[in-house]
Structures are given as C-alpha cells and as structure tokens.
Amino acid sequence: MRRSAAQKEETRKRILEEAAMAMRVQGHEGISVADLMKRAGLTHGGFYAHFASRDDLVAHAVDRMFNDSRAILRQYLGEKPDADGLAALIDFYLSEHAMLRMEQACPLPTLSGEASRLPKAARLRFEVGLDTFREGIRRALESSGVRDAEGLASSVMAEMIGTMAMARVMSDKDRALAILSASRHNLKERLGLAMK
Known part of the structure; x- marks a missing residue:
C-alpha cells in the first residue's frame, strides 16, 4: 500500500527533528544517516525517499533548528521588541536549562565553530539564521534607544554564543553556572537593561 503524502511529510519531519537534535549536540559531522534513521525508527534505505543526499538533509536540518530560534525570538521580542523582552531573552539564552538541553537549544553555540565547513547550502542557511x-x-536595542544598535547587536550575540559554548565545556557545573550568571548580569548592565 502506498503511503499518503501526509504520512510521508510526517516521516520527513521526524527525520529532520532527529537530525536537528543530533547536530545541536554533535555537530554536522556527528550525523550518520544509518544511526539517524534508526533513531527515527526507519530503515536506512528509506532515507532517499525524503532527501537527495546527506548534504541535503544537513541543509534542511539547519532550517529546522533556526525555525526554533525564530520562535524564541518571537516569544521574547515579538513584533515590537523592547528592553524587557531583550533582558528576558538574555536570561533564557544563558540559562541552566539551555546549557543542559543542547538538543533543544539554539544551534549557534554548537555549530558556529564549524559553520564554515558546512556544505554550501547549509552554510548559506546558517548565515540567514544568524x-x-x-x-x-x-531591533530590540534600537527600540530601547541604544546608539549603534547594529554594531552592538553583533557584540551581544558574540558574547551570548561564546558564553554558552564556554559554559558547556566546563566539567564543574557550578563553575559553568557562574559563567552564565556573570554574563547575564554584565550584558544587561552594559546594555542598561532592567536587572532581573
């Protein structure tokens, strides 16, 4: 019996979800098509019914990860970003939960170091997500009246990404949490945001 288009789309979504989780934790080189399909409860041979190649999968998995990131931005910054939303985004991004749940968190701390080695289509999609x-x-900085919002936004992102990457490599959890806390405090202080 032929599977319906809806079933095929659901299977594709499941594969992408597994790939996105794997890439967030292991990077794009950590994805084995055979292991991925097994985790998705599918056969290795079924992969090519959904993706032209492993590189095609990686590009679509990057899209999947940044869809989640856009949802986070909408949640905290919405259509009219403000200082409170930016402070809440910083708190969320640099939280213990985000540190421990790599498979669900923003892909930037894990993948930024290897983005230049991603397949071309994935690299371009990564850049769009960034x-x-x-x-x-x-936009949040600008609406808060910050001068040079463009330059400062890049600096804020770099600190958030770098802080999370650094915290995740610490073997001492208390030390990692202290790094996250210090960065949250210092970023909000530097940006003149309400301390939370």
Missing part, C-alpha cells in the same frame, strides 16, 4: 537572530537583537 542574521535573523542578530536582527531581532538589533
């Missing part, structure tokens, strides 16, 4: 995130921060 620009979208930076633009959300820029």
Whole structure:
C-alpha cells in the first residue's frame, strides 16, 4: 500500500527533528544517516525517499533548528521588541536549562565553530539564521534607544554564543553556572537593561 503524502511529510519531519537534535549536540559531522534513521525508527534505505543526499538533509536540518530560534525570538521580542523582552531573552539564552538541553537549544553555540565547513547550502542557511537572530537583537536595542544598535547587536550575540559554548565545556557545573550568571548580569548592565 502506498503511503499518503501526509504520512510521508510526517516521516520527513521526524527525520529532520532527529537530525536537528543530533547536530545541536554533535555537530554536522556527528550525523550518520544509518544511526539517524534508526533513531527515527526507519530503515536506512528509506532515507532517499525524503532527501537527495546527506548534504541535503544537513541543509534542511539547519532550517529546522533556526525555525526554533525564530520562535524564541518571537516569544521574547515579538513584533515590537523592547528592553524587557531583550533582558528576558538574555536570561533564557544563558540559562541552566539551555546549557543542559543542547538538543533543544539554539544551534549557534554548537555549530558556529564549524559553520564554515558546512556544505554550501547549509552554510548559506546558517548565515540567514544568524542574521535573523542578530536582527531581532538589533531591533530590540534600537527600540530601547541604544546608539549603534547594529554594531552592538553583533557584540551581544558574540558574547551570548561564546558564553554558552564556554559554559558547556566546563566539567564543574557550578563553575559553568557562574559563567552564565556573570554574563547575564554584565550584558544587561552594559546594555542598561532592567536587572532581573
């Protein structure tokens, strides 16, 4: 019996979800098509019914991850970003929960270091995701009356991404949490945001 288009789309979504989780934790080189399909409860041979190649999968998984990031931006910054929303975004992004739940968190701390080695289509989609995130921060800074919101947005993003990457490599959880806390405090203080 032939599977319906809806069933095929649901299967594709499941594969992408598994790929996005794997990439957030292991990077794009950590994705094995055979392991991925097994985790999705599918056969290795079924992969090519959904993707032209592993590179095609990686590009679509990057899209999937940044869809989640855009949802986070909408949640905290919305259509009219403000200082409170930006402070809440910083608190969320640099939280213990985000540190421990890599498979669900923003892909930037994990993948930024290897983005230049992603397949071309994935690299271009990664850049779009990065620009979208930076633009959300820029708009929030600008609406808060910050001068040079463009330049500052890049600096804020770099600190958030770097802080989370650094915290995740710490073997001492208390030390990692202290790094996150210090960065949250210092970023909000530097930006003149209400301390939360």
